[in-house]
Amino acid sequence: MTMSALLAPSSPELQEVDFAQLGHYAKHLGRAPRAHHFALTSGERHAHLKGQGLEMLELRAYQASDDLRHIDWRVTARTGQAQTRLYAQENEHQRLLLMDLSSEAYFGTKHSFISTRFVQLAGIIAWRTKQQGDKLSYRLCFGGQDIWQQTTPLLPKLFHPLSQASLIQSRHHATPALQILTPNPVSLKARNKDVIILTDKQQLGRPETLYLKQLAQHNKVFWVQIIDVNTFKLVPGQYQIKSVSGESIVHVSKHSSNLAQQAFQKQNQQLKKQLNQLDIEHLVFDLSEPPEGIARYLLSLGAIG
Structure with missing residues (x-):
């Protein structure tokens, strides 16, 4: 054709x-332009992930609802304030x-x-x-x-x-x-x-x-x-x-x-x-x-x- x-x-x-x-x-x-589906919290994950799943986008101040596994301890120690890694993910x-x-x-x-x-x-x-x-x-x-x-x-x-x-x-x-x-x-x-x-x-x-x-x-x-x-x-x-x-x-x-x-x-x-x-x-x-x-x-x- x-x-x-x-x-x-x-x-x-x-x-x-x-x-x-x-x-x-x-x-x-x-x-296609790359589109991210943002998690509601730093630790939330959804099913049906494509590729490698989560990708770190930025750091922000720790919030009470954050998953402790996503605290960046190195940056926290350097700044004296708890910092959380914020992730995005590519969903199917x-x-x-x-x-x-x-x-x-x-x-x-x-x-x-x-x-x-x-x-x-x-x-x-x-x-x-x-x-x-x-x-x-x-x-x-x-x-x-x-x-x-x-x-x-x-x-x-x-x-x-x-x-x-x-x-x-x-x-x-x-x-x-x-x-x-x-x-x-x-x-x-x-x-x-x-x-x-x-x-x-x-x-x-x-x-x-x-x-x-x-x-x-x-x-x-x-x-x-x-x-x-x-x-x-x-x-x-x-x-x-x-x-x-x-x-x-x-x-x-x-x-x-x-x-x-x-x-x-x-x-x-x-x-x-x-x-x-x-x-x-x-x-x-x-x-x-x-x-x-x-x-x-x-x-x-x-x-x-």
Whole structure:
């Protein structure tokens, strides 16, 4: 799969063999910024440590709750005041992938469909998680389906529903509400995870907002949105749209394009405001951005390892 083929695949419907080839891109994304998970006390340790476990960061004055084993006696003797070694540790990262596609995601003016780009990105995230030895759980909502996995799956088990999510026929069953923000075992008790939400949906009702607030209280949440800016730049005229149900004619005028763009921007600004209030990263990418480019940006933010 060449660079151009990844950006603009021959078909928006991806086969499982296409996901196998995404592993190369995941492997060569680069290195993630180093992130430490700080212990609540100098002596606290957590399970599932990677690498060498604890790493000393600095010294500070001894506190009553500190573990006596972490007192630096040499510095204490020199300064006359008890000093404690403060540690950080690299935990095994746990990632929760939530993808929710509307019927409008199965469209694109250039390169491919928005749905295809989301599915490619999900595949790269899955590969990268496996390559880094991290843990992944997921929930995929598309075409009337709701597929989830609480424990780290074998990649083929994930690639099969991702392949299904790319099928154009899914546009006939997509629901407008955000299914991924309804109670589900995969996210109900999620704690200390990097949560990546992939969706083209923009409306957050009160129930979804409350559930998202709960999710953001205990996890770091990244909201990834992919749009097609060319949708609002179509030359006025008649366009023939082909789908699995047949062909139809769509009339586009400059006025209708302006109204659609204004409505989209207003809704998107409202979404951004809601997410900012919940301290959630709102990341918007154009369809022209290759999937590995989006993944690399997520890597720079620490969303993927």
